[in-house]
């Protein structure tokens with residue numbers, strides 16, 4: 001085994017340029033594919049955090065009497081999918097707004113009358129936090145006469161989910177495409193190597209080498225190319241990621257949402273996938289070459 | 293001369309024809325070669341000596357006829373078994389067939405590596421055989437930097453290092469001075485004495501006379517009736 005590894009490493013060093021080009025191309029494919037993975041991972045995070053914060057705001061008509069308020073609350077609580085209902089008076093709402101605006105709250109002092117409505121904040125049970133049920137519940141609440149308006153991230157949610165699905169799809173398609181391209185490139189490199197050693201391979205066969213003996217170092221070479229390409233690709237993406245992140249964090253705060261790099265298991269998966277590309281490229285070339 | 297009749301034939305050829313394209317290189321060859329025989333294949337240049345050897349290790353397929361080695365019909369041997377057939381042979385190729393990008397040591401050790409032998413053992417065997425053919429000081433040289441005679445000795449070393457049952461030597465002394473040639477022939481005879489079958493293709497009549505052994509003659513691809521030397 002070490003014998004084959006040594007032979008493979010010597011091959012790589014002996015054919016530096018060809019191997020370097022192959023590794024760079026694998027790395028580029030990996031960067032593009034894992035960039036998609038990165039976006040998908042982070043948007044899924046976003047959905048999860050968003051789902052946690054899912055709530056419906058129901059704004060009451062002005063001057064609803066207290067006892068009516070109680071019955072509205074009760075009515076909503078009985079609806080399917082509702083976890084809790086919290087009353088937020090317009091005074092509380094104003095306080096919150098002032099807190100959020102911090103230094104600019106003097107602007108609000110100028111108001112003679114509180115323009116905010118009283119509101120009910122409705123939390124949903126986790127299993128009902130999906131678009132269909134939210135929309136259903138929202139229309140149900142909206143039909144209560146004392147409710148003036150219902151608000152929830154409806155436009156947001158629908159469109160966002162669609163975009164993420166589209167992205168995933170594009171990721172898979174591009175992944176497939178780059179997989180094929182990378183396999184093709186590795187196959188080609190190995191084919192060139194094979195041609196450059198045709199004489200050597202022929203002699204090895206004449207002195208009794210089996211196909212397996214001849215193939216082993218090429219397979220190891222393919223695996224090394226794949227592993228190096230994969231790791232360089234991921235590392236480059238990581239550098240790009242850090243660069244972009246440091247720029248984003250300066251310009252705007254994302255608040256609750258925290259961007260993260262690919263988790264370790266995804267990285268491992270990508271590197272293994274990349275090694276598979278190297279192996280598969282070899283497999284294609286070797287089988288074709290040694291048949292002749 | 294040895295008594296051949298009561299010995300088993302290790303190689304049999306039945307009505308073998310070999311054509312390269314439309315050119316007939318061997319024509320209706322039928323021979324038996326016995327275990328532990330020392331056999332010369334002689335004849336002028338282009339007679340088909342090298343071709344005959346190639347048919348034995350499947351360097352070339354026959355066009356017609358059958359070749360049997362230890363009872364195996366070569367035309368029926370599966371592709372996967374060919375390496376194992378070749379390990380029966382130690383072959384000194386007429387054009388040496390050394391790998392230019394590997395050192396002398398690596399060229400010779402390759403044979404043992406393909407057989408999966410232990411590294412330590414390989415070291416020992418290769419060094420010893422290189423000493424035997426008198427080229428141990430060129431261990432780390434690459435074949436293109438060697439003289440023709442030196443390359444030939446490396447080729448001999450590679451052929452004998454695996455202790456093969458059958459040695460096929462195609463003009464093994466072609467590039468050697470008479471002293472080195474004597475050494476090599478002495479080596480091959482030694483192998484023969486230890487039980488190997490040795491087949492030497494050469495047009496060097498003097499060498500044949502000096503060495504002794506059965507001789508078959510080829511001329512334009514045809515087997516000639518035996519002539520007494």
Ligand SMILES: Nc1ncnc2c1ncn2[C@@H]1O[C@H](COP(=O)(O)OP(=O)(O)OP(=O)(O)O)[C@@H](O)[C@H]1O
Pocket residue numbers: 312315316317335336337338339340341342343344386495
């Ligand atoms: N690969 C080949 N393709 C076409 N013709 C070939 C091939 N190899 C050999 N021949 C032809 O077959 C004939 C026999 O060749 P071979 O090499 O067996 O002769 P030989 O007896 O070994 O000659 P020499 O003593 O010069 O080595 C020659 O006429 C040669 O030109």
Ligand SMILES: [Mg+2]
Pocket residue numbers: 341342343386462
């Ligand atoms: Mg010849």
